[in-house]
Every structure is written in structure tokens, then in C-alpha cells.
Amino acid sequence: MRPRTLSGRYARTAYLFLLPAILFFAALFYLPIGNVIATGFRTGPMADQWTGLSNYAQALSDPSVRHSFLVTAVFAVLVVIGSIVLGLALALAIDQPLKGRVAFRVLLLVPYLTSVAIVGLLWRNILDPELGVLNRVLLALGLPTQQWLNTAPLLTIAAVTLWQSVGYTMVLFLAGLQGIPETYHEAAKIDGADAWRRFWRITLPLLGPTTLFVSVMAVISGLQAFGQAYIITGGGPGDATDLTVFHIFNVAFRTRDFGYSSAQSVLLLLVIVAFTVIQLRAGRRGEVTY
Template identity: 55%
Template sequence: MIRRRQALTAWLFLTPAVLFFALLFFVPIGNQLLTGAYGSDGVSFVGLGNFTRAFADPEVLHSFLITLAYAAGTLVVGTAVGLGLAVILNQSLRGRTLFRSVLLIPYLTSVSIIGLLWRNILDPQVGILNRLLEAVGLPGQTWLSTHPLATIVGITVWSGAGYTMVLFLAGLQGIPGLYYEAARIDGAGPWRRFFAITLPLLAPTTLFVSIIGLISTLQQFALPYIVTGGGPGNATSLYAHRLFIVAFNDNDFGYASALSVLLLIVVLILSLAQLRIGERTDA
């Protein structure tokens, strides 16, 4: 009787969360699966036709490969930058609280503002970045034409560095200082302490950063759309941008729904793979 009452109480508290996920997560996914089985007219049933069509669509494959390159570059560079900032600002430095707050501002700023800001900064004619280069005797660059994907990666890293730094700071402050004291007594230098103590003990934080970063970058749409519009050509047309074009330019919501379901599957597979790698590393 007591166990039954405890079970009922537990389910009572779980009910809001279950309803939340059912209504705002599972129901939309089911709706997307259903919509993806219909043609562009929304009436003709095509079954798995939209899904198989995606694998033969060169523009979808192109956008997917670009998205993978963007995600890989952002994850590697963003993790390294965030970790470096966290290590520096975890020291007893004067004004470190101010620096932490300033570095977090871009993450808290609207992505629309970030996109418009950098589009103006990188403008080849009136952008302040080229003006600074010319002031020191260096030639100006057509950033969004010559290095579009690398530029988008750089902007993404800049805007998210503060958040990644905060996560790594939390991980660093959870490492007992006794480990570092023992390492100093044994004669280990800063680099040896970093690679032998800091990095291994930050493995759970690094795994969390990589998973949320992967999910975010694979779904990225707003920033490249505002800065480059997917151009030049299709150089920054990420997967989400291609999905947007199919849905709202071509009005093919069935195909767009199929593309969104495929993206969900890719995100799940890569996230699970990261978790498995993380478990093996911890073991």
C-alpha cells in the first residue's frame, strides 16, 4: 500500500513534465513524420519518397557537408577558446569578474543584433575592420566573399565563447586544489599539471560542451542567414537554410518535414556517439 502510494505520488509530480514533452516534443515530431509522407500539394501520399529524395538531392547533400564542416570548426575552435579563457580567468587576476561579464555579453545579445553588427564590421567598403587594416598598412579583405564559412565560424565562436567559458569555469572550480598542490610538490610544471590534471578532470564538462555545441551548430540558421544570406553562391547555405528554402520558397512542406526529421536523426546519432565515446574515455 505504501509503495503504491509512493508510486502514485511520483507519477503525480511527473505528469506535468510528461505532458510538456508529449505536447511540445513528441506530438510535433509525429506531425513532422506524417507531413513528410505527403507530396508538395499536401494531399498525395508518397510514403518514404521525400526521405529517399533527400539522399539524391545534390543541394541537400552540399548543405549537409557544409554544416558538418561548420559544426566541426565551431566545436574545435570554440571549445579551445572557451577553455583557454576559463583557465586564464580562473586565476587570481585583478578585474577578472569584469572580464567574465564582458565576455558573456555577446552570448546574451540577440543573434539578429550580432549578425547585423558583424555584417557592418566586415563590409568591404565601409566596414571598420578593413579601415583598421588599412590604418596599419595592410590590405583590406572581402571577408564574406573570400572566406565566408571561416568567417561565420569565427563569428559563432566569438558570440558563444563567454558561455563556453562559464561552463569550463564551473568545471575548473570543482577540481580540488589538493591535486595541484601534490603535483607542484612532485615538480610538475604548469603544462604538465594542465594535461595530467585539468584536462582529464574536465572530461565531463568537455563532453557536455561538445554535445550542446553540436546540437546548436547543426541547427544553426539565423546567424549565417543574416550575415551572408547563404552566399556567396551556396558557400554558407547550411542545412537549416536549405530546409527554410524548401519550405517557404518552394512551398514544399512535405519535403521540408522529411528534411527536418532526417536532421533530428543525425543529431541523435551524433549525440549518442559522443556519449559512448565519453563513457569509454571515463572508463
């Protein structure tokens, strides 16, 4: 009986130390999620009228909601592909014995450590067609100016997102590269494999877990993107950058329909969970161990 009492004592002590964190997450995470789910079943200015599943049915049949999901899906695909390709390319470059690579890592990480609001305002001032720094430089060089925020605006905010986040992705891939045993590459060199074949046959497969993590995080952040559309383009031109969270924000705070916006938020949460589960299962099937 004494070991059981002792283990119970350890368990009570552990739960006691975990209690502040549990209360913190319950108050700031789980309770708000529960409140959003409950609000999704209600309607009215104060979300005080029970409406059942009508908000969800309306969201599934609403063309504007479907359009925002489509825009967000394209944006997320651009962010995922860009994060993997650019992050891996920069990691491969910095992994070489070059001078100043530490300073280069720091410079690439600075945008990631900067808030989305500051990054959005910075690039809005750079890309503004009338007063933007980039067009002023083009004028000084005698080149024609461009409507940066009107031509391919979704690609523009995706590029800004990648500019901000690629440093973090690079660090993840760099950690993965440094975790690959050098003996694998040495053995491949002895067998006559060139650098390109070593990359495809050794480096890329062994970076599978890192690539999976990067893709999952990029999908989640891409589907939850808001600040880029709100600050840089305002959802425009038209509804070209009407990302889902931005659309939900407009429904909640401009039309004051909190029940309908909550239903859309729950649907977005389900989409994120579904994509995450699919990616994790696909990644486990192709996981490489060493």
C-alpha cells in the same frame, strides 16, 4: 496496503504537478515533431498527397542536400574545436588571481546573452565590404580593404558563432576547473611536475566530463545553425554557407515543398541523435572519476 496506497497517493500528486509541464512539452515539442515526421511522407503544395519514402530517397540522392550537410559538418567541426580550445584557454586565464576578472567574465558573457539576430546584424554591418566599419578603419589607417564575406565565408560565420558562444563555454570550463581538488596539484608539485605536465596529466583528464558536455552542445548547435547564414551571408557567396537548416528553410518557404523539407528535417534530427549517442558513448569509455 496502507504504504502502497500512500505511495500511490504521492505518485498521483506528483503527476498532477507535472501535468502542466507534460502538456506544455506535448503541445510545443512532441506534437510538432510528430507532424514533421508525418509530413515527410507526403507531397504537394499542402502536403496532402501520400508519397511514402520518396522524399527521403530524393533527399539522400540530392547533390544540394549532400552539399549542405558537408558545409554544415565543416562548420560544426570548426565550432567544436574553437569552443573547446578558446573556452578552455579563457577559463585557464580567468582562473588565475587577476584583477578585474569578474568584469572580464561579464564582458565575455554579454554576446552569449544577445540574440543571434542582433549578433548577425552587428557583424554584417562590421564586415560589409562597402559600408562596413572594419573596412572603414582599414581605409583610415591606409591599409587595403578586404572582402570579408567573400573570402572564406564559412570560416567567417564560424568565427562570429564562436565570438558569441565562447563566454558560455568559458563559464563551463571555469566551473570544471574550480571543481578539481587542489590537493591533486599540490601532490604533483611535490613530485616535481611542472605546470605543463600538471595540465596534461591532471587538469585535462579531470575536465573530461566538461569537455564532453561542451562538445555535445557545440555539435548540436553547429548542426542546427541557421541565423548566421541567413543574416550575415544569405547562404552565399554561391552556396558556400548553405547550412542544412538554411537549405531546409529555402525548400520549405521558397519552393513551398513542405514534404521534402520535412523529410530533410527528420534526416538532420537522426544525424544529430547519432552524433550525440556516439559522443556520449565515447565519453563514458574515457570518463575519469575522482
